[in-house]
Amino acid sequence: MYFWDKHKTITSYYELLSGEVCERYELTQMEYDILMFLNNNPQHNTAAEIVKVRKSTKSHVSTSLKKLENKELVERKQSEDNKKHIEIFLLDKAEEIVEAGINAQKQFAQNVLKGLTEEEKDMCINVFDKICDNAEEYLREYKENTNET
Template identity: 40%
Template sequence: MESVFRHYAANESLYTATVSPVCEKYGLTYMEFTVLMFLANNPQFDTASDIVKYRHLTKSHVSMSVRSLEDKGLLTGEHHKPNRRTIHLTVLDAADAIVAAGRKAQQAFGKILFSGFSDSEYEQFTAFMKRIDQNIADHIDLTQKK
């Protein structure tokens, strides 16, 4: 089990190193980059609560990053009827170059991770990850029902 945690830490370090040049080029913090890319890659999840839930980030970090991205003209937030309390976030066209560079960096990260994998090995890995995700979801459901 220790190797899983070591793998996770190495994975996170590699990802950070891969996307850091994009952050530096566009003057973004890592957290701002993370929020922006989450919204760009997952348009169906467009609230700060979604970011907190699915990326497991703190509310305060997400809130500060959203505010900063709005100040930089990269994001906008608006209320949709009928729930006027929820702010829906939209990535603006001004972020297009950043998003493109971010996606390119994310693809480079994926290429590094799966270098030397055959198609069948990649498919097998994906199947294992889906099973792990389902195990996690099932466990969370069980613990929340107690």
């Protein structure tokens, strides 16, 4: 399928750039992705939100968070109001890694969008958002239909 094959090319290039950061800081791709996710989405700072938004498995997120804690890159804090609500925060030690990740993300965006006008970039974002919204809708419908049986 054309779209899927092209998607894999883009993903492979992103993983090449982010892989350099992972190698430099001895991180797995999942650990790197979680650090960058927390930096770019501070409002989604629980394990459940990481799983939901990133479409990751609970076990992978849990294992990676434990490793990040052991490396003193993140900290989990229990809410005083709700003992079951545990938020995850980046620690100062993660700052250098996140900065390298931001640079990799900027390089990725600059390279893959090279030659596109601002109008074309906006159009790509809009079309991609529609594709993702359609996929989300069908995933939701599928889950609803399989839960009914």
